[in-house]
Amino acid sequence: MATFPLNAWYAAAYDVELGRSLLPRTICNQKIVFYRREDGTPVALEDACWHRLLPLSMGRLEGDEVVCGYHGLVFNGSGRCTHMPSQESVNPSACVRAYPVLQKHRFVWVWPGDPALADPALVPDLHWNDSPGWTGDGKLIHVNCDYRLVIDNLMDLTHETFVHGGSIGDRAVAEAPFVATHGDRFATVTRWMEGIQPPPFWAGQIRHARGYSGAVDRWQIIRFEAPCTVTIDVGVAEAGTGARGSEGVPGDRSRGVNGFVLNTITPETDKTCHYFWAFARNYCLHEQRVTHELREGVARIFREDESVLEAQQRAIDDHPGYTFYNLNIDAGAMWARRLIDRRIAAEASPAAAGRAIPIRPAA
């Protein structure tokens, strides 16, 4: 049983990671080599020479083509072999798989499934990562767990209290009521904590950005976009200034500070993943120190998660067939899992599932 759908855009690299050299990376159990053409457009090829399977990433770039580091076969960006050593003609069957690949919102995205379905409009919405009015930075970490454990983790922030008690967590989060909703492609968990004393992290942010130190209205709006992207709209505003808004209509957040934790988690294998995250904010846009501090602060928090996630993966491996029970706090993760499962099932039986789950771009 697959652990991920193949027909999806997966983040393969930060834009700045990819240049004029060969970058090997495993995505969804597939070894892929990435590079940029001279015009900057990204290429993604199967990372195994057609001839003797040597990883092409051990070869070298020559213009827009890759030369294998063993016998010198040359492949172009479409994966077609254009030169063989010691012979005039090239075997027409000689090629390696080329993957749809594009760049958007500061990530290079690859589509490991059916190329005919690779609609650029389906790239997950992470626009805060390169939009005016927002600034921030992020990292890529490698985690030895099924990517879905990271999703579970992000869909329930109760864990902040216990895993991150020293920084962002406090009892308020674990005890605050929340609302979980879902659609065909999204699942959200919304939690408002109104009129509370902010935890140390947020107290510092609002004091620095707005010079305010009193009670706040705090929010966490977690939005999952199938199969593996989670954005978390977080922030605090002066208590009672209307940040919450009314049903469906966003409130006035001008008296607050707002950030988005952007997460997209790409399966490397069934039990390991590439976890790309960034923290974008809408305040103190030009203070590099704040950017630096936030990036390192979030990195510290995610290292705490990493240790929990990897221990959890080992424990799951030790308990094959274990039946998991859901608590109230698992509502969001449960819906995320269902949307993932439907996508996987759709690929196992496309006809039936195609009707039930139209994959369409976000409106």
Add this chain to the structure above:
Amino acid sequence: MATFPLNAWYAAAYDVELGRSLLPRTICNQKIVFYRREDGTPVALEDACWHRLLPLSMGRLEGDEVVCGYHGLVFNGSGRCTHMPSQESVNPSACVRAYPVLQKHRFVWVWPGDPALADPALVPDLHWNDSPGWTGDGKLIHVNCDYRLVIDNLMDLTHETFVHGGSIGDRAVAEAPFVATHGDRFATVTRWMEGIQPPPFWAGQIRHARGYSGAVDRWQIIRFEAPCTVTIDVGVAEAGTGARGSEGVPGDRSRGVNGFVLNTITPETDKTCHYFWAFARNYCLHEQRVTHELREGVARIFREDESVLEAQQRAIDDHPGYTFYNLNIDAGAMWARRLIDRRIAAEASPAAAGRAIPIRPAA
């Protein structure tokens, strides 16, 4: 085919290892977390949270209860969940397994089998470890082999000549005759070497303790207690002073020095074990230097065994189905293995075996 019975007390920790923090340890393939309640009594729980399987040992103690380090579920010392985050009621099925556990003779013992059979009187007899008139010290080492290879090793001290030639071994041991006997639960190997020159180790002990440097009567009385405890009564006395005694009646050892090598080897997995040992003596009781020297001396000897045992385990893995032949020297080990096998068989078919092997406390 199981390599160990489950219905037995296994040493899980030295008493001093266990305090007011969470100690994870795998016993008989089961991951267990140990801690002490505020009153000092030990607790042993399955080391996996009921909810998402995170090891409870990654959480923290709160009074007599454990708080899971992921979502904050709380379990008491009986394994029952007493608190869940963000909800008022607790799912009544929420619990983790609690194991019978007790402390005796300086070890914490756990019973991984049927709790109804966990009779405290069945704890192996290692009373020399905390009795007046005896003193000593020991260690815990981790060995990458089936615990039964350690038993084999201890049941035949011929190996001293070849593995420990530089310290306690000499030709006298390999060539001395021995007597092997057994019962339902015990197997013994007795070897007397009378009127010999003591090997360097014992020569030093008797000279220091009794100011004696001549010929000695030397004994090794190995007693196996199923399934994994071996005590070795060792010592030397002035030759001809009657240390041996007559059939069944211990002799006069007042002109000698006597020690007990106490060994209990707990299966960690089928191919790794926790080896607890101590050396207790009845002489120079208040000389801390002697205690220290003996502990480190024995530790050095056991490291030689460790290297042999781990090589042997790898060799056995390399030769599946190999038929082992027994030599005369294997008589004791052979009986120990039979008693272990009967206990394992008894658990596979309790009705039949229950009659043949009553498990009862030592008289």
Add this chain to the structure above:
Amino acid sequence: MATFPLNAWYAAAYDVELGRSLLPRTICNQKIVFYRREDGTPVALEDACWHRLLPLSMGRLEGDEVVCGYHGLVFNGSGRCTHMPSQESVNPSACVRAYPVLQKHRFVWVWPGDPALADPALVPDLHWNDSPGWTGDGKLIHVNCDYRLVIDNLMDLTHETFVHGGSIGDRAVAEAPFVATHGDRFATVTRWMEGIQPPPFWAGQIRHARGYSGAVDRWQIIRFEAPCTVTIDVGVAEAGTGARGSEGVPGDRSRGVNGFVLNTITPETDKTCHYFWAFARNYCLHEQRVTHELREGVARIFREDESVLEAQQRAIDDHPGYTFYNLNIDAGAMWARRLIDRRIAAEASPAAAGRAIPIRPAA
């Protein structure tokens, strides 16, 4: 399906590696301990004591016999047990396997198959390694790949252009025509590059040895001897001085420099090998600096191969069932593989294959 024949002499050690101590080495998946008797003749025994399987290599030599490091059983060079501890008689079945073993051309050779077939005349021809008129040196490296990948590598020197571009490789090799021939036991690939500018390595050699710096005739004559030995006759001579000779008759190489790359690759397991190589030359025989320089230069080149070969092995493991296509350049490797396959098939069905592939000494 076996990856190597068992009825063959395999290099187990350089002559100087083996002395009066116990050398453990795995050959063709078999753990073997090697040592020399007091008279210098080599012995090869199964490296596992008959009694409890401890590697005999953990014991010690006593005269021409090995004493097991656990219980002291003694085995002679024929593998027969000659002593058991604590007993007068020795179980007549107590023995370990002894392998045919001999020394020739500076290697110790072992025959892991049927001892009745171990004809000393079948040792591969590596006489340049200890013949008058030749000098050189070599090394043993351990490579994590099927030994046949090393054979493939040596049978096609096109790879020099791409793997060793900085030293011996240039476009001339990849583009030069070659001739591949084969017999029952040998396969050869001959490549002449006449009237060319020598690559840096050969330019340096001929300048130093002959004071010549012009155009050269260059040759590479690769000879495979089944199942795992490859000699490469390499060199350059002043262009147009007749080095090539005519069909079947060697030319005049007196105006050139000649070397032999001697390679014999012994399977350790199905996916690892011991790669013994040496470089022998017929010029500057007494210049130790040249010997040193050549040995280290070749070692550097082979490390480049090692990295490619190990990556290729991992890639093959990742692509079970992959269909490999041969290019023109693969002709020599293809024949080498066929000769190996026939030897393996012959052992699977000796009657049929025995006729087709008489194993006989080189003429």
